[in-house]
Amino acid sequence: MRCRTFAPMNRFLLLLTLCLSLSPLLAQKDSSAKSGRVRNPMVESAGKLKRAYETDDDAMKAAAYEQLGNEYLQKNDLPKAESYFEKAKSLYKQLGKKADVSRVALLLARTQEQQQKSTAAAANYEESAQQNETESQKDILSNNARRALSNDDAAVQQQLTLQNVQIARDAGDQAETVVQYEQLGDLQFRQNQFGDAALSYQNALLNSREPVQQLALNNRLAKSLFNMGHPDSAIRVQKKALENMQVQQNPALQISQIRELADLYARSRQGNEALRLLDSAYQLALRRRFTLEARNSLEQINTLLLARGDVNDALRRSRNFLGQLDSLVLADSTLRDERLVAETEARIEQLELEKALKDQLLRKQERFNSSLLLAAAVLGILLLVLARAWFAIRRKNRKIALQSLRREMNPHFVFNSLNSVNQFIAQNDELAANKYLSAYSQLMRYTMENSNRDFVSLSSELEMLRKYLDLERLRFPDQFEYHINIDENIDPDAELVPNMLIQPNLENAIWHGLRYIEGQGLLELSVQRRAGRLLLRVEDNGIGLERSRALKTRNQSQYSSRGLSNTRERIQLLNELYGKNIQFTLTEKNAPEQGVIVEIMC
Secondary structure: OOOHHHHHHHHHHHHHHHHEEEHHHHOOOOOOOOOOOOOOOOHHHHHHHHHHHOOOHHHHHHHHHHHHHHHHHHOOOOOHHHHHHHHHHHHHHHHHHHHHHHHHHHHHHHHHOOEEEEOHHHHHHHHHHHHHHHHHHHHHHHHHHHHHHHOOOOOHHHHHHHHHHHHHHHHOOHHHHHHHHHHHHHOOOOOOHHHHHHHHHHHHHHOOHHHHHHHHHHHHHHHHHHHHHHHHHHHHHHHHOOOOOHOOOOOOHHHHHHHHHHHHHHHHHOOHHHHHHHHHHHHHHOOOOOOOHHHHHHHHHHHHHOOOOOHHHHHHHHHHHHHHHHHHHHHOHHHHHHHHHHHHHHHHHHHEEEHHHHHHHHHHHHHHHHHHHHHHHHHHHHHHHHHHHHHHHHHHHHHHHHHHHHHHHHHHHHHOOOOOOOOHOOOHHHHHHHHHHHHEEEEEEEHHHHHOOOEEEHHHHHHHHHHHHHOOOOOOOEEEEEEEEEEEOOOOOEEEEEOOHHHHHHHHHHHHHHHHOOOOOEEEEEEEEEOOOEEEEEEEEHHHHHHHHHHHHHHHHHHHHHHHHHHHHHHHHHHHHHOOOOOOEEOOOOEEEEEEEEEEEE
16 A cells, blocks of 8 residues: 555655745746725734835834734744834834834843843843833833843743733833733743643733733643643634634734644644644635635645645645646735735835935035035134133233232332331341231231232132231321221122232322321221122321322332322232122322222122
Protein backbone atom coordinates (compact mmCIF):
# COMPACT_ATOMS: atom_id res chain seq x y z
CA MET A 1 0.00 0.00 0.00
CA ARG A 2 2.79 2.41 0.86
CA CYS A 3 4.53 1.65 -2.46
CA ARG A 4 1.32 2.12 -4.48
CA THR A 5 0.63 5.52 -2.92
CA PHE A 6 4.13 6.84 -3.51
CA ALA A 7 3.36 8.18 -7.00
CA PRO A 8 0.07 9.84 -5.99
CA MET A 9 1.89 11.41 -3.06
CA ASN A 10 4.42 12.92 -5.43
CA ARG A 11 1.63 14.18 -7.68
CA PHE A 12 -0.15 15.69 -4.70
CA LEU A 13 2.94 17.49 -3.46
CA LEU A 14 3.60 18.77 -6.95
CA LEU A 15 0.06 20.11 -7.30
CA LEU A 16 0.14 21.64 -3.85
CA THR A 17 3.46 23.34 -4.54
CA LEU A 18 2.08 24.59 -7.83
CA CYS A 19 -1.03 25.87 -6.09
CA LEU A 20 0.90 27.71 -3.45
CA SER A 21 3.38 29.21 -5.93
CA LEU A 22 0.64 30.37 -8.27
CA SER A 23 -1.23 32.28 -5.59
CA PRO A 24 1.05 35.32 -5.42
CA LEU A 25 1.44 35.34 -9.21
CA LEU A 26 -2.28 35.34 -9.80
CA ALA A 27 -2.65 38.01 -7.19
CA GLN A 28 -0.75 40.34 -9.54
CA LYS A 29 -3.55 40.20 -12.13
CA ASP A 30 -5.69 43.30 -12.50
CA SER A 31 -9.29 42.84 -11.64
CA SER A 32 -12.04 44.68 -13.43
CA ALA A 33 -14.52 43.98 -10.67
CA LYS A 34 -15.70 47.26 -9.21
CA SER A 35 -18.25 46.18 -6.69
CA GLY A 36 -19.34 48.49 -3.89
CA ARG A 37 -17.24 46.68 -1.29
CA VAL A 38 -15.99 48.41 1.87
CA ARG A 39 -12.26 49.02 1.83
CA ASN A 40 -10.36 47.53 4.73
CA PRO A 41 -8.75 49.71 7.45
CA MET A 42 -5.21 49.18 6.15
CA VAL A 43 -6.20 50.50 2.72
CA GLU A 44 -7.86 53.50 4.34
CA SER A 45 -4.81 54.21 6.51
CA ALA A 46 -2.40 53.90 3.58
CA GLY A 47 -4.60 56.20 1.48
CA LYS A 48 -4.77 58.70 4.34
CA LEU A 49 -0.97 58.68 4.61
CA LYS A 50 -0.62 59.27 0.88
CA ARG A 51 -3.00 62.25 1.04
CA ALA A 52 -1.08 63.59 4.05
CA TYR A 53 2.15 63.58 2.02
CA GLU A 54 0.46 65.23 -0.94
CA THR A 55 -0.87 68.02 1.30
CA ASP A 56 2.26 68.05 3.55
CA ASP A 57 0.10 67.70 6.68
CA ASP A 58 2.40 66.46 9.46
CA ALA A 59 -0.45 65.88 11.93
CA MET A 60 -2.28 63.69 9.40
CA LYS A 61 0.96 61.87 8.59
CA ALA A 62 1.57 61.05 12.25
CA ALA A 63 -2.00 59.76 12.75
CA ALA A 64 -1.81 57.64 9.56
CA TYR A 65 1.58 56.18 10.54
CA GLU A 66 0.13 55.26 13.95
CA GLN A 67 -2.93 53.62 12.36
CA LEU A 68 -0.76 51.60 9.97
CA GLY A 69 1.44 50.54 12.88
CA ASN A 70 -1.63 49.27 14.74
CA GLU A 71 -2.87 47.41 11.64
CA TYR A 72 0.47 45.65 11.18
CA LEU A 73 0.61 44.92 14.91
CA GLN A 74 -2.75 43.13 14.67
CA LYS A 75 -1.37 41.14 11.74
CA ASN A 76 1.69 40.34 13.91
CA ASP A 77 4.01 41.97 11.36
CA LEU A 78 6.18 43.41 14.12
CA PRO A 79 9.06 44.89 12.04
CA LYS A 80 6.65 46.94 9.92
CA ALA A 81 4.62 47.96 12.95
CA GLU A 82 7.82 49.11 14.66
CA SER A 83 8.87 51.14 11.61
CA TYR A 84 5.55 52.97 11.39
CA PHE A 85 5.40 53.64 15.14
CA GLU A 86 8.91 55.14 14.97
CA LYS A 87 7.82 57.53 12.22
CA ALA A 88 4.63 58.47 14.07
CA LYS A 89 6.55 59.19 17.28
CA SER A 90 9.10 61.34 15.48
CA LEU A 91 6.37 63.48 13.90
CA TYR A 92 4.41 63.80 17.15
CA LYS A 93 7.61 65.01 18.86
CA GLN A 94 8.13 67.63 16.13
CA LEU A 95 4.53 68.77 16.64
CA GLY A 96 5.03 68.97 20.43
CA LYS A 97 2.14 66.61 21.24
CA LYS A 98 3.19 65.06 24.54
CA ALA A 99 0.14 62.81 25.02
CA ASP A 100 0.50 61.38 21.50
CA VAL A 101 4.24 60.85 21.96
CA SER A 102 3.55 58.97 25.22
CA ARG A 103 0.93 56.74 23.59
CA VAL A 104 2.98 55.85 20.50
CA ALA A 105 6.18 55.37 22.51
CA LEU A 106 4.27 52.80 24.60
CA LEU A 107 3.05 50.96 21.47
CA LEU A 108 6.58 51.04 20.07
CA ALA A 109 8.04 49.70 23.31
CA ARG A 110 5.59 46.77 23.39
CA THR A 111 6.35 45.97 19.75
CA GLN A 112 10.09 46.03 20.42
CA GLU A 113 9.74 43.96 23.59
CA GLN A 114 7.97 41.22 21.60
CA GLN A 115 10.98 41.19 19.25
CA GLN A 116 13.40 40.86 22.23
CA LYS A 117 14.78 44.38 21.62
CA SER A 118 15.10 44.97 25.34
CA THR A 119 17.24 48.12 25.38
CA ALA A 120 15.17 49.94 22.77
CA ALA A 121 11.92 48.86 24.45
CA ALA A 122 13.12 50.11 27.86
CA ALA A 123 14.12 53.47 26.36
CA ASN A 124 10.67 53.92 24.81
CA TYR A 125 8.91 52.90 28.02
CA GLU A 126 10.93 55.59 29.83
CA GLU A 127 10.13 58.16 27.15
CA SER A 128 6.44 57.31 27.43
CA ALA A 129 6.67 57.80 31.20
CA GLN A 130 8.37 61.19 30.80
CA GLN A 131 5.62 62.43 28.47
CA ASN A 132 2.80 61.03 30.64
CA GLU A 133 1.16 63.21 33.28
CA THR A 134 -0.58 60.44 35.28
CA GLU A 135 1.44 59.29 38.30
CA SER A 136 0.11 55.70 38.25
CA GLN A 137 0.97 55.41 34.55
CA LYS A 138 4.45 56.79 35.19
CA ASP A 139 5.04 54.07 37.81
CA ILE A 140 3.71 51.33 35.50
CA LEU A 141 5.83 52.50 32.57
CA SER A 142 8.95 52.68 34.73
CA ASN A 143 8.31 49.10 35.86
CA ASN A 144 7.81 48.11 32.20
CA ALA A 145 11.24 49.55 31.38
CA ARG A 146 12.84 47.56 34.20
CA ARG A 147 11.00 44.43 33.09
CA ALA A 148 12.24 44.82 29.52
CA LEU A 149 15.83 45.03 30.76
CA SER A 150 15.30 41.94 32.97
CA ASN A 151 14.43 39.60 30.11
CA ASP A 152 16.85 36.99 31.45
CA ASP A 153 15.20 36.91 34.89
CA ALA A 154 11.62 35.65 34.67
CA ALA A 155 11.02 35.99 38.42
CA VAL A 156 11.87 39.71 38.37
CA GLN A 157 9.70 40.23 35.29
CA GLN A 158 6.71 38.58 36.97
CA GLN A 159 7.25 40.53 40.19
CA LEU A 160 7.32 43.85 38.30
CA THR A 161 4.19 42.93 36.34
CA LEU A 162 2.38 41.97 39.56
CA GLN A 163 3.28 45.39 40.94
CA ASN A 164 1.79 46.95 37.81
CA VAL A 165 -1.43 44.96 38.27
CA GLN A 166 -1.76 46.32 41.81
CA ILE A 167 -0.98 49.91 40.72
CA ALA A 168 -3.60 49.74 37.94
CA ARG A 169 -6.21 48.27 40.28
CA ASP A 170 -5.52 50.87 42.99
CA ALA A 171 -5.87 53.63 40.39
CA GLY A 172 -9.16 52.16 39.14
CA ASP A 173 -7.72 51.87 35.64
CA GLN A 174 -9.63 48.88 34.27
CA ALA A 175 -8.11 49.00 30.78
CA GLU A 176 -4.55 49.01 32.17
CA THR A 177 -5.47 46.21 34.60
CA VAL A 178 -6.42 44.03 31.61
CA VAL A 179 -3.14 44.83 29.83
CA GLN A 180 -1.05 43.96 32.89
CA TYR A 181 -2.92 40.71 33.60
CA GLU A 182 -2.44 39.74 29.95
CA GLN A 183 1.27 40.57 30.18
CA LEU A 184 1.55 38.54 33.37
CA GLY A 185 -0.20 35.60 31.71
CA ASP A 186 2.19 35.72 28.74
CA LEU A 187 5.20 35.67 31.08
CA GLN A 188 3.78 32.72 33.01
CA PHE A 189 2.92 30.85 29.82
CA ARG A 190 6.48 31.20 28.52
CA GLN A 191 7.70 29.72 31.80
CA ASN A 192 5.31 26.75 31.38
CA GLN A 193 3.31 27.95 34.40
CA PHE A 194 0.09 27.15 32.56
CA GLY A 195 -2.19 27.13 35.60
CA ASP A 196 -1.03 30.59 36.73
CA ALA A 197 -1.27 31.83 33.14
CA ALA A 198 -4.87 30.58 32.86
CA LEU A 199 -5.78 32.42 36.07
CA SER A 200 -4.17 35.65 34.81
CA TYR A 201 -6.05 35.43 31.50
CA GLN A 202 -9.32 34.82 33.37
CA ASN A 203 -8.70 37.92 35.53
CA ALA A 204 -8.00 39.91 32.38
CA LEU A 205 -11.27 38.65 30.83
CA LEU A 206 -13.23 39.70 33.92
CA ASN A 207 -12.01 43.28 33.47
CA SER A 208 -12.06 43.50 29.68
CA ARG A 209 -14.82 45.36 27.85
CA GLU A 210 -13.32 45.20 24.35
CA PRO A 211 -14.60 42.36 22.08
CA VAL A 212 -11.35 42.07 20.09
CA GLN A 213 -9.34 42.00 23.30
CA GLN A 214 -11.69 39.39 24.81
CA LEU A 215 -11.20 37.22 21.73
CA ALA A 216 -7.40 37.28 22.06
CA LEU A 217 -7.65 36.52 25.79
CA ASN A 218 -10.01 33.59 25.12
CA ASN A 219 -7.50 32.14 22.66
CA ARG A 220 -4.68 32.45 25.21
CA LEU A 221 -6.83 30.94 27.94
CA ALA A 222 -7.70 27.98 25.72
CA LYS A 223 -4.02 27.30 24.98
CA SER A 224 -3.18 27.49 28.68
CA LEU A 225 -5.95 25.06 29.59
CA PHE A 226 -4.89 22.66 26.87
CA ASN A 227 -1.29 22.70 28.06
CA MET A 228 -2.54 22.04 31.60
CA GLY A 229 -4.03 18.77 30.32
CA HIS A 230 -7.65 20.01 30.17
CA PRO A 231 -8.51 19.72 26.45
CA ASP A 232 -12.27 19.69 27.04
CA SER A 233 -12.11 22.95 28.98
CA ALA A 234 -9.89 24.44 26.30
CA ILE A 235 -12.39 23.44 23.61
CA ARG A 236 -15.28 24.99 25.58
CA VAL A 237 -13.40 28.26 25.90
CA GLN A 238 -12.53 28.24 22.19
CA LYS A 239 -16.17 27.60 21.29
CA LYS A 240 -17.15 30.55 23.46
CA ALA A 241 -14.65 32.67 21.53
CA LEU A 242 -16.30 31.56 18.30
CA GLU A 243 -19.61 32.93 19.61
CA ASN A 244 -18.06 36.39 20.09
CA MET A 245 -20.11 39.07 18.31
CA GLN A 246 -16.97 40.49 16.72
CA VAL A 247 -16.20 37.07 15.25
CA GLN A 248 -19.69 36.56 13.88
CA GLN A 249 -19.57 39.90 12.09
CA ASN A 250 -16.09 39.33 10.60
CA PRO A 251 -15.83 36.33 8.23
CA ALA A 252 -12.02 36.41 8.14
CA LEU A 253 -11.91 36.38 11.95
CA GLN A 254 -14.54 33.64 12.04
CA ILE A 255 -12.42 31.45 9.75
CA SER A 256 -9.37 32.04 11.92
CA GLN A 257 -11.27 31.05 15.10
CA ILE A 258 -12.70 27.92 13.49
CA ARG A 259 -9.19 26.87 12.56
CA GLU A 260 -8.02 27.51 16.16
CA LEU A 261 -10.83 25.28 17.45
CA ALA A 262 -10.05 22.62 14.85
CA ASP A 263 -6.43 22.62 15.93
CA LEU A 264 -7.51 21.87 19.53
CA TYR A 265 -9.68 18.98 18.32
CA ALA A 266 -6.83 17.64 16.21
CA ARG A 267 -4.38 17.79 19.13
CA SER A 268 -7.00 16.07 21.28
CA ARG A 269 -7.07 13.19 18.74
CA GLN A 270 -10.57 14.05 17.56
CA GLY A 271 -9.64 14.14 13.91
CA ASN A 272 -13.13 13.81 12.42
CA GLU A 273 -14.42 16.86 14.31
CA ALA A 274 -11.28 18.76 13.37
CA LEU A 275 -11.81 17.89 9.69
CA ARG A 276 -15.46 18.93 9.88
CA LEU A 277 -14.55 22.32 11.33
CA LEU A 278 -11.70 22.88 8.88
CA ASP A 279 -13.96 21.99 5.98
CA SER A 280 -16.53 24.56 7.18
CA ALA A 281 -13.76 27.15 7.41
CA TYR A 282 -12.57 26.22 3.91
CA GLN A 283 -16.08 26.49 2.43
CA LEU A 284 -16.67 29.84 4.17
CA ALA A 285 -13.38 31.12 2.73
CA LEU A 286 -14.39 30.01 -0.76
CA ARG A 287 -17.81 31.68 -0.45
CA ARG A 288 -16.22 34.94 0.75
CA ARG A 289 -13.50 34.72 -1.93
CA PHE A 290 -10.68 34.71 0.67
CA THR A 291 -7.93 33.00 -1.33
CA LEU A 292 -5.25 32.93 1.36
CA GLU A 293 -7.67 31.82 4.10
CA ALA A 294 -8.92 29.03 1.82
CA ARG A 295 -5.37 27.96 1.07
CA ASN A 296 -4.42 27.94 4.78
CA SER A 297 -7.54 25.95 5.71
CA LEU A 298 -6.78 23.47 2.94
CA GLU A 299 -3.22 23.06 4.18
CA GLN A 300 -4.54 22.08 7.62
CA ILE A 301 -7.07 19.69 6.09
CA ASN A 302 -4.42 18.01 3.97
CA THR A 303 -2.06 17.74 6.95
CA LEU A 304 -4.75 15.76 8.82
CA LEU A 305 -5.59 13.64 5.74
CA LEU A 306 -1.95 12.79 5.11
CA ALA A 307 -1.44 11.94 8.77
CA ARG A 308 -4.06 9.21 8.50
CA GLY A 309 -2.91 8.10 5.02
CA ASP A 310 -5.82 9.49 2.97
CA VAL A 311 -3.66 10.75 0.13
CA ASN A 312 -6.29 10.52 -2.61
CA ASP A 313 -8.72 12.74 -0.74
CA ALA A 314 -5.96 15.30 -0.14
CA LEU A 315 -5.02 15.21 -3.82
CA ARG A 316 -8.64 15.58 -4.88
CA ARG A 317 -9.13 18.63 -2.66
CA SER A 318 -5.94 20.23 -3.94
CA ARG A 319 -6.92 19.69 -7.59
CA ASN A 320 -10.34 21.16 -6.87
CA PHE A 321 -8.79 24.23 -5.24
CA LEU A 322 -6.32 24.67 -8.09
CA GLY A 323 -9.14 24.43 -10.60
CA GLN A 324 -11.04 27.37 -9.12
CA LEU A 325 -7.95 29.32 -8.04
CA ASP A 326 -7.93 31.66 -11.03
CA SER A 327 -11.50 32.84 -10.62
CA LEU A 328 -11.05 32.92 -6.85
CA VAL A 329 -8.04 35.24 -7.07
CA LEU A 330 -9.80 37.55 -9.52
CA ALA A 331 -12.75 37.92 -7.16
CA ASP A 332 -10.67 38.16 -3.96
CA SER A 333 -10.96 41.71 -2.62
CA THR A 334 -8.42 41.04 0.12
CA LEU A 335 -5.71 40.31 -2.45
CA ARG A 336 -6.60 43.46 -4.33
CA ASP A 337 -6.45 45.37 -1.07
CA GLU A 338 -3.04 43.92 -0.25
CA ARG A 339 -1.80 44.88 -3.69
CA LEU A 340 -3.24 48.37 -3.29
CA VAL A 341 -1.59 48.72 0.13
CA ALA A 342 1.73 47.57 -1.35
CA GLU A 343 1.45 50.07 -4.22
CA THR A 344 0.47 52.85 -1.83
CA GLU A 345 3.38 52.02 0.48
CA ALA A 346 5.74 52.11 -2.51
CA ARG A 347 4.33 55.51 -3.47
CA ILE A 348 4.71 56.68 0.14
CA GLU A 349 8.35 55.56 0.13
CA GLN A 350 8.84 57.58 -3.05
CA LEU A 351 7.16 60.61 -1.46
CA GLU A 352 9.32 60.19 1.67
CA LEU A 353 12.41 60.12 -0.53
CA GLU A 354 11.26 63.20 -2.46
CA LYS A 355 10.60 65.02 0.80
CA ALA A 356 14.01 64.00 2.13
CA LEU A 357 15.66 65.36 -1.04
CA LYS A 358 13.61 68.54 -0.82
CA ASP A 359 14.54 68.96 2.83
CA GLN A 360 18.19 68.39 1.93
CA LEU A 361 18.04 71.17 -0.70
CA LEU A 362 16.31 73.44 1.80
CA ARG A 363 18.98 72.69 4.39
CA LYS A 364 21.70 73.56 1.86
CA GLN A 365 19.94 76.84 1.08
CA GLU A 366 19.48 77.49 4.78
CA ARG A 367 23.17 76.78 5.38
CA PHE A 368 24.10 79.27 2.65
CA ASN A 369 21.75 81.87 4.10
CA SER A 370 23.05 81.07 7.56
CA SER A 371 26.61 81.60 6.34
CA LEU A 372 25.68 85.06 5.08
CA LEU A 373 23.87 85.83 8.29
CA LEU A 374 26.80 84.48 10.27
CA ALA A 375 29.23 86.73 8.40
CA ALA A 376 26.98 89.70 9.04
CA ALA A 377 26.58 88.64 12.67
CA VAL A 378 30.36 88.27 13.08
CA LEU A 379 30.85 91.75 11.64
CA GLY A 380 28.11 93.10 13.91
CA ILE A 381 29.59 91.33 16.92
CA LEU A 382 33.02 92.69 16.06
CA LEU A 383 31.63 96.21 15.91
CA LEU A 384 29.73 95.58 19.13
CA VAL A 385 32.87 94.27 20.82
CA LEU A 386 34.81 97.31 19.68
CA ALA A 387 32.04 99.61 20.88
CA ARG A 388 31.81 97.80 24.21
CA ALA A 389 35.59 97.93 24.55
CA TRP A 390 35.53 101.66 23.85
CA PHE A 391 32.75 102.22 26.39
CA ALA A 392 34.52 99.95 28.89
CA ILE A 393 37.76 101.90 28.51
CA ARG A 394 35.86 105.16 28.82
CA ARG A 395 34.04 103.88 31.90
CA LYS A 396 37.29 102.61 33.39
CA ASN A 397 38.93 105.99 32.78
CA ARG A 398 36.02 107.69 34.49
CA LYS A 399 36.30 105.35 37.47
CA ILE A 400 40.03 106.08 37.66
CA ALA A 401 39.27 109.78 37.49
CA LEU A 402 36.66 109.35 40.22
CA GLN A 403 39.14 107.53 42.45
CA SER A 404 41.77 110.19 41.78
CA LEU A 405 39.35 112.93 42.74
CA ARG A 406 38.38 111.06 45.89
CA ARG A 407 42.02 110.57 46.87
CA GLU A 408 42.82 114.23 46.31
CA MET A 409 41.04 114.97 49.58
CA ASN A 410 43.34 112.71 51.63
CA PRO A 411 46.71 114.58 51.53
CA HIS A 412 45.29 117.77 53.03
CA PHE A 413 43.48 115.83 55.74
CA VAL A 414 46.61 113.80 56.53
CA PHE A 415 48.69 116.97 56.67
CA ASN A 416 46.30 118.64 59.12
CA SER A 417 46.08 115.51 61.25
CA LEU A 418 49.86 115.14 61.54
CA ASN A 419 50.12 118.80 62.49
CA SER A 420 47.66 118.19 65.28
CA VAL A 421 49.70 115.21 66.53
CA ASN A 422 52.81 117.34 66.36
CA GLN A 423 51.03 120.04 68.38
CA PHE A 424 50.03 117.55 71.11
CA ILE A 425 53.60 116.28 71.31
CA ALA A 426 55.01 119.81 71.52
CA GLN A 427 52.66 120.45 74.46
CA ASN A 428 53.86 117.22 76.13
CA ASP A 429 50.28 115.96 76.01
CA GLU A 430 51.22 112.34 75.34
CA LEU A 431 47.77 111.00 76.32
CA ALA A 432 45.98 113.32 73.90
CA ALA A 433 48.49 112.47 71.15
CA ASN A 434 47.97 108.70 71.65
CA LYS A 435 44.19 109.12 71.71
CA TYR A 436 44.29 111.20 68.54
CA LEU A 437 46.60 108.74 66.75
CA SER A 438 44.34 105.80 67.69
CA ALA A 439 41.24 107.54 66.37
CA TYR A 440 43.14 108.73 63.31
CA SER A 441 44.41 105.21 62.49
CA GLN A 442 40.84 103.80 62.66
CA LEU A 443 39.62 106.52 60.33
CA MET A 444 42.45 105.96 57.86
CA ARG A 445 41.84 102.20 57.91
CA TYR A 446 38.20 102.76 57.00
CA THR A 447 39.19 105.22 54.29
CA MET A 448 41.67 102.77 52.75
CA GLU A 449 39.29 99.80 52.92
CA ASN A 450 36.61 101.73 51.03
CA SER A 451 38.93 103.63 48.72
CA ASN A 452 37.85 101.58 45.65
CA ARG A 453 34.12 101.81 46.36
CA ASP A 454 32.03 104.49 44.72
CA PHE A 455 29.04 103.83 46.98
CA VAL A 456 28.86 102.65 50.59
CA SER A 457 25.98 102.08 52.99
CA LEU A 458 24.66 105.13 54.80
CA SER A 459 25.42 103.49 58.15
CA SER A 460 29.11 102.99 57.21
CA GLU A 461 29.43 106.53 55.93
CA LEU A 462 27.87 108.00 59.10
CA GLU A 463 30.20 105.91 61.27
CA MET A 464 33.20 107.27 59.37
CA LEU A 465 31.87 110.84 59.68
CA ARG A 466 31.42 110.49 63.45
CA LYS A 467 35.04 109.36 63.76
CA TYR A 468 36.16 112.28 61.63
CA LEU A 469 34.15 114.82 63.63
CA ASP A 470 35.45 113.36 66.89
CA LEU A 471 39.01 113.88 65.59
CA GLU A 472 38.27 117.49 64.71
CA ARG A 473 36.80 118.06 68.16
CA LEU A 474 40.05 116.75 69.67
CA ARG A 475 41.84 119.32 67.55
CA PHE A 476 39.35 122.13 68.37
CA PRO A 477 37.92 121.01 71.72
CA ASP A 478 35.82 124.05 72.58
CA GLN A 479 35.20 125.42 69.12
CA PHE A 480 32.08 123.50 68.05
CA GLU A 481 29.66 120.69 68.74
CA TYR A 482 27.88 118.54 66.17
CA HIS A 483 24.56 116.71 65.77
CA ILE A 484 23.64 113.96 63.31
CA ASN A 485 19.88 113.49 62.71
CA ILE A 486 18.29 110.70 60.63
CA ASP A 487 14.58 110.42 59.75
CA GLU A 488 12.87 107.46 61.40
CA ASN A 489 11.65 106.05 58.08
CA ILE A 490 15.22 105.63 56.77
CA ASP A 491 17.12 102.35 57.21
CA PRO A 492 20.84 103.31 57.17
CA ASP A 493 21.90 99.75 56.35
CA ALA A 494 19.66 99.61 53.27
CA GLU A 495 20.57 102.98 51.74
CA LEU A 496 23.66 103.63 49.59
CA VAL A 497 25.39 107.02 49.36
CA PRO A 498 28.48 108.26 47.47
CA ASN A 499 31.68 107.42 49.31
CA MET A 500 33.52 110.36 51.01
CA LEU A 501 31.25 112.97 49.40
CA ILE A 502 29.98 114.51 52.66
CA GLN A 503 33.31 114.66 54.54
CA PRO A 504 34.90 117.51 52.49
CA ASN A 505 31.84 119.67 53.19
CA LEU A 506 32.12 118.98 56.94
CA GLU A 507 35.81 119.83 56.78
CA ASN A 508 35.08 123.12 54.97
CA ALA A 509 32.44 124.01 57.57
CA ILE A 510 34.92 123.47 60.44
CA TRP A 511 38.10 124.91 58.95
CA HIS A 512 36.66 127.83 57.06
CA GLY A 513 33.62 128.70 59.12
CA LEU A 514 33.37 127.43 62.67
CA ARG A 515 37.01 127.86 63.74
CA TYR A 516 36.79 131.67 63.36
CA ILE A 517 33.69 132.36 65.42
CA GLU A 518 33.68 133.50 69.01
CA GLY A 519 32.11 131.01 71.38
CA GLN A 520 31.01 127.50 70.51
CA GLY A 521 29.71 126.79 67.02
CA LEU A 522 27.13 124.21 65.85
CA LEU A 523 27.50 121.78 62.99
CA GLU A 524 24.41 119.74 61.98
CA LEU A 525 24.24 116.82 59.56
CA SER A 526 20.71 115.61 58.73
CA VAL A 527 19.48 112.81 56.50
CA GLN A 528 15.91 113.16 55.21
CA ARG A 529 13.60 111.47 52.72
CA ARG A 530 12.32 113.86 50.10
CA ALA A 531 10.27 112.84 47.03
CA GLY A 532 11.56 109.27 47.35
CA ARG A 533 15.22 110.37 47.42
CA LEU A 534 17.79 110.98 50.16
CA LEU A 535 18.63 114.55 51.13
CA LEU A 536 21.99 114.95 52.92
CA ARG A 537 22.07 118.41 54.57
CA VAL A 538 25.15 120.00 56.20
CA GLU A 539 24.44 123.24 58.09
CA ASP A 540 26.79 125.38 60.19
CA ASN A 541 26.64 128.74 61.97
CA GLY A 542 30.17 129.74 61.02
CA ILE A 543 31.32 133.08 59.61
CA GLY A 544 29.91 132.39 56.14
CA LEU A 545 31.36 132.41 52.65
CA GLU A 546 32.14 136.11 52.21
CA ARG A 547 34.04 136.60 55.50
CA SER A 548 35.81 133.24 55.02
CA ARG A 549 37.14 134.35 51.62
CA ALA A 550 38.44 137.59 53.18
CA LEU A 551 40.32 135.74 55.91
CA LYS A 552 41.87 133.00 53.75
CA THR A 553 45.45 132.90 52.69
CA ARG A 554 46.14 132.36 49.02
CA ASN A 555 46.88 128.66 49.62
CA GLN A 556 43.69 128.19 51.63
CA SER A 557 41.65 129.86 48.89
CA GLN A 558 43.09 127.56 46.26
CA TYR A 559 42.40 124.47 48.39
CA SER A 560 38.84 125.53 49.19
CA SER A 561 38.14 126.29 45.54
CA ARG A 562 39.64 122.94 44.46
CA GLY A 563 37.62 121.12 47.13
CA LEU A 564 34.34 122.46 45.74
CA SER A 565 35.28 121.75 42.14
CA ASN A 566 36.41 118.25 43.19
CA THR A 567 33.01 117.59 44.71
CA ARG A 568 31.18 118.80 41.61
CA GLU A 569 33.40 116.75 39.26
CA ARG A 570 32.86 113.62 41.36
CA ILE A 571 29.08 114.12 41.26
CA GLN A 572 29.19 114.56 37.48
CA LEU A 573 31.21 111.35 37.05
CA LEU A 574 28.90 109.39 39.35
CA ASN A 575 25.89 110.57 37.37
CA GLU A 576 27.49 109.53 34.06
CA LEU A 577 28.80 106.18 35.28
CA TYR A 578 25.70 104.99 37.14
CA GLY A 579 22.90 106.93 35.52
CA LYS A 580 22.23 108.84 38.74
CA ASN A 581 20.81 112.31 39.23
CA ILE A 582 22.84 113.47 42.24
CA GLN A 583 22.46 117.21 42.86
CA PHE A 584 24.71 119.57 44.87
CA THR A 585 23.86 123.04 46.19
CA LEU A 586 25.89 125.44 48.36
CA THR A 587 23.97 128.34 49.94
CA GLU A 588 24.94 131.10 52.36
CA LYS A 589 22.38 132.00 55.04
CA ASN A 590 20.66 135.36 54.86
CA ALA A 591 21.30 137.99 57.57
CA PRO A 592 20.86 138.24 60.47
CA GLU A 593 21.77 134.52 60.42
CA GLN A 594 25.27 133.47 59.45
CA GLY A 595 26.69 130.25 58.16
CA VAL A 596 26.44 127.94 55.15
CA ILE A 597 23.98 125.21 54.05
CA VAL A 598 25.15 122.38 51.77
CA GLU A 599 22.54 119.99 50.28
CA ILE A 600 23.29 116.80 48.39
CA MET A 601 20.26 115.08 46.84
CA CYS A 602 20.94 111.37 46.06
